[in-house]
Amino acid sequence: MGYVLSSEGFSKALHELGGSYRLYAPVRKEGEGRFTDVDVVRYDFVHEAGEIELSTKSDYAFKEILTPLSETLFFFTEQSVKDADKDTSPVIIFVRSCDLHAVKRLDQIYLANGKAEDWFYRRIRDSVRFALIGCSESCENGFCVSMKTNRADEGYMFSVDEDGGKFYVDVKDDEAAKIFAAHAESSQPVTARYVTENDTDVNVPENVPNSIYKSDIWDEYTQRCINCGRCNFVCPTCTCYTMQDVYYTDNGRVGERRRVGASCMVDGYTNVAGGGQYRKTNGERMRFKVLHKVWDFRRRFGYDMCVGCGRCDDVCPEYISFANCVNKLDAAIKEAGNDE
């Protein structure tokens, strides 16, 4: 079911939806970016349609509601252990196609890797639904077409595209359809907009030989990368975390167990008891990350982890491009193949 709404109609519809759902959407935070007078677009709860940033890709991914950077799991007092409370009231997350595809990757790890589901992820995941923000043009650095994540045909309640002051929605949920219909100017078939080409094309290698793990293509990243881990923290598909216990009284009797986002680029990720560390150089860490996104994950689950959102390239302070790295990887594999 598709509807066309005026700006006012769309606002009213979202306001009504907001009665049953929390709305979690990209919001432009003016002047809160990494540099002076630079904005940042990141996720937050909104109450009005006007608060949602529909035209620009968010700098940080939606995943923070599902896998917060720091999430308290348990509280410890004396001998008792208590699960941390969580707001699990229904929520609609506004995402673009790449991010909607990323949800599948998060689910894969947290719900379907190994026998046990992640209890804390499941608890919030069940209360989450999605709204798809259409893309009228490619974002900078995105390569969703190469990753085949440029289009989402399912998995959302409704889509939203703004064009010439009108809002076009494709609604897949009966309850939402009633609300949109009540505020619509007209009803017509709507397809969420999607891009068919990006400025950046990435050649994902079909097969990665073991020899590439020891290739010198990774060495440049040992020089260039400063292992800040920003690429991991903005990535919609990175799921790693570290357990962290803290106590906050002098007698040490009260405290909590948290999990905090972990980065495979940052020091400490592979530390083991007694001081051992498995990947010391940044080049090795880059290799570990890049191959996970375009090879190792696929070897385990049958599809690539990377969704081509390009946020890692946007955020890197050293101007390292993941997309370039994958292209170099592909070229190195082809070159090695030709030599044989």
Added chain:
Amino acid sequence: MMSNPYVPFPSEIMKVIPHTKKEYTFRMKFTGDVKPGQFFEVSIPKFGEAPISVSGIGSDFVELTIRRVGRVTDEVFEHYEGQSLLLRGPYGNGFDVSLYEDGEVLVVAGGTGVSPVRGVISALAAMPDAKDKHVIVGFRSPGDMLFHDDLRDWAEKLDLILTVDGAPEGYTGNIGLVTKFIPGVKLRYVEHAQAVVVGPPAMMRFSIMELLKRGFRERNIWVSQERKMCCGLGKCGHCRIGKNYVCLDGPVFNYTESKDMID
């Protein structure tokens, strides 16, 4: 809703067995299926969790041999018999001891790497053809030796080569890395013999090279990997190597698989 696998259960410390100043074995009350090579997350609320491999198994207990090297393990050492620790697990695949029942076996273990294979070695010692089971155990120095009672017992029942990397003047036992002793092990059918290698990464790498040189088949070599798992459930990511998660697919791997696992 399903039960929460992150919630640990309390387990009583039945016995504490000191080996060295830094390494104690904690005998913890536990009934349930568990195999040598598997591990538990040992939890001290407000301090954290640490993955510790099972070093011994009894009808109503598991033994965890813990080295005092960090925030959690320091705190574990402040616990005594009669008190309890919180555990979750067991996790991981563990060793399939039935593979080693018939024929010749060579276990090469170094340092705390002896812990995860202690159950395997004890099982070998109890087998009728224990004389065909060969074990090379290496420690850094005589003062770093673990499981003294077991070492005596194993020496009686199977072919045990105990060595230290270095020792003070006057030490009469073997001195040298474990790899030095692999060529001398008496094997009749090396192409059928099974091997188990556990220890620090460099020791495992060089031991496997020696085993292959001796003619061991790749498919007959088993290794156990050590990583710092935060979850044990395949979520936290710390133990992933390539497509494998050490906590789910390991820690025990066949060499045909592990040789292609590059950190």
